[in-house]
Amino acid sequence: MKFINSVFAEMKKVTWPTFNQNIHDTTVVILTSLFFALFLGSADWIFEQGITFLSK
Numbered sequence: 001m002k003f004i005n006s007v008f009a010e011m012k013k014v015t016w017p018t019f020n021q022n023i024h025d026t027t028v029v030i031l032t033s034l035f036f037a038l039f040l041g042s043a044d045w046i047f048e049q050g051i052t053f054l055s056k
Contacts, residue, residue: 017025
């Protein structure tokens with residue numbers, strides 16, 4: 001029971017982000033993920049084309 005009480009006490013000390021902070025952080029994560037997905041997909045396609053060209 002002591003553990004549960006200490007968990008609740010710690011949760012009251014947490015500073016939760018505001019709605020706008022959540023929207024901003026979520027947008028940053030999504031845009032960063034899209035950028036890296038496009039970058040890695042493009043690099044994969046370029047290397048695939050290069051290997052296909054060299055193996056002919």
